[in-house]
Amino acid sequence: MSPAPAKTSIGIGVIGLGTIGTGVVKVLRRSERVISERLGFPLRLVRIADIDTERDRGVDLSGVRFDADAQGLIEDPEVDIVVELIGGYDTARRFILRAIERGKHVVTANKALLALHGHEIFEAARRRGVDVGFEASVGGGIPILRALREGLAANRILSVHGIMNGTTNYVLTEMERTGEPFEVVLKRAQDLGYAEADPTFDVDGIDAAHKLTLLVAMAFGAQLTFEDIPTQGIRHIKPLDLEAAQEFGYRVKLLGIGKIVEAPDGGERIDVRIHPTMIPRESLLASVDGPMNAIAVHGDAVGPTLFYGAGAGELPTASAVVADLMEIGREIRRGSAGRVAPLSYLPEALSRKPLLGLGELFGRYYLCFTAKDRPGVLAEIAGALGEREIGIDSVIQKGRGRASESVPVIVLTHPAREAAVADALVEIDRLSDVTAATRVVRIEEEL
Ligand code: HSE
Numbered sequence: 217m218s219p220a221p222a223k224t225s226i227g228i229g230v231i232g233l234g235t236i237g238t239g240v241v242k243v244l245r246r247s248e249r250v251i252s253e254r255l256g257f258p259l260r261l262v263r264i265a266d267i268d269t270e271r272d273r274g275v276d277l278s279g280v281r282f283d284a285d286a287q288g289l290i291e292d293p294e295v296d297i298v299v300e301l302i303g304g305y306d307t308a309r310r311f312i313l314r315a316i317e318r319g320k321h322v323v324t325a326n327k328a329l330l331a332l333h334g335h336e337i338f339e340a341a342r343r344r345g346v347d348v349g350f351e352a353s354v355g356g357g358i359p360i361l362r363a364l365r366e367g368l369a370a371n372r373i374l375s376v377h378g379i380m381n382g383t384t385n386y387v388l389t390e391m392e393r394t395g396e397p398f399e400v401v402l403k404r405a406q407d408l409g410y411a412e413a414d415p416t417f418d419v420d421g422i423d424a425a426h427k428l429t430l431l432v433a434m435a436f437g438a439q440l441t442f443e444d445i446p447t448q449g450i451r452h453i454k455p456l457d458l459e460a461a462q463e464f465g466y467r468v469k470l471l472g473i474g475k476i477v478e479a480p481d482g483g484e485r486i487d488v489r490i491h492p493t494m495i496p497r498e499s500l501l502a503s504v505d506g507p508m509n510a511i512a513v514h515g516d517a518v519g520p521t522l523f524y525g526a527g528a529g530e531l532p533t534a535s536a537v538v539a540d541l542m543e544i545g546r547e548i549r550r551g552s553a554g555r556v557a558p559l560s561y562l563p564e565a566l567s568r569k570p571l572l573g574l575g576e577l578f579g580r581y582y583l584c585f586t587a588k589d590r591p592g593v594l595a596e597i598a599g600a601l602g603e604r605e606i607g608i609d610s611v612i613q614k615g616r617g618r619a620s621e622s623v624p625v626i627v628l629t630h631p632a633r634e635a636a637v638a639d640a641l642v643e644i645d646r647l648s649d650v651t652a653a654t655r656v657v658r659i660e661e662e663l
Contacts, residue, residue: 232266
């Protein structure tokens, strides 16, 4: 039997015509020629489904069937690749699994879904012989997943870390620039469209944890869920912390960190966490401002690499979606779907890896105590630290109040075990002269 003739074009169906969906339509239109010149065949936008078919998105939808029938789109024989851009868990999962069942390839930007149900989706796709593209789910337009999966595939990856959430990076940058508190700057981020209407996933670090779950799977073959990742957001950070960081030669960034570390027993552990971090002001990551993302990958052969760019937004995110459409289009034409494992490692090579506990971390800490301005308070704090062998590197006391008033007392420690620091803080926060919970920011001199 002779092979089926290659399709002359690849049919695309988009579910969800929000910001990214509209961007995908725009990029498919504006890049039509370059796509054809690179592929040798066109990507044809066949169908779009969205519950809101009335709103004018300012894009040319001529020749495209546009209605609210996502199920019909999935079943449509003209649609070869289903693009899921509705976000969320249940409905998106149902659409994706149904599309796979129907033999359709899938492209999604839904990191929340993949961080929770990725293994189910990838396994379903493997069994059905279709591809799942998800470049847009991490770092917006930055091709970081493709770099890990293919460009850096020859490396044993030693670390992957960086600024993975644009909203929080914008908020920290603006708080530092203006001295305004978190709530005021967050409101501005929402007005500018950087933050979601419900900003919880962004500001509490959950969005970054979703992305880091995918990155550590691709970097280390580590099969985690995002709930395994210790996660702290930026709500508690005050302008004073950012000002003090500057005085000490640091900037504060919400970092996602994944690295291979040697355990005391000689085995390997994965140190994985999301939290505000003080990093040296002259480091490359410290210069990443506003809503930009930057992700550093260290491979044993390539050494350090850094990927920088827009981590969100209509056209940058659409750039990643359309790149996935082009790659899958090629696979369809060549009949080579499943050529590369989605998480870079073959499913049988993925495994749960032992994680380093936060208490085992060994580093320097920024501690901001809130204490009554009375003689002897500093000695009590220093005593609690000293008893646990936590050395003090520098101290700043901001302002001078009456003895009844509280003032911030800032301490930078020498390297110490985090379990000892946490233990000392329990004692210090119980002191009668300490009037608020101590704020802690981990310091990373080099990653
Ligand atoms: N809300 C995300 C961010 C964008 O602020 O980075 C999409 O990942």
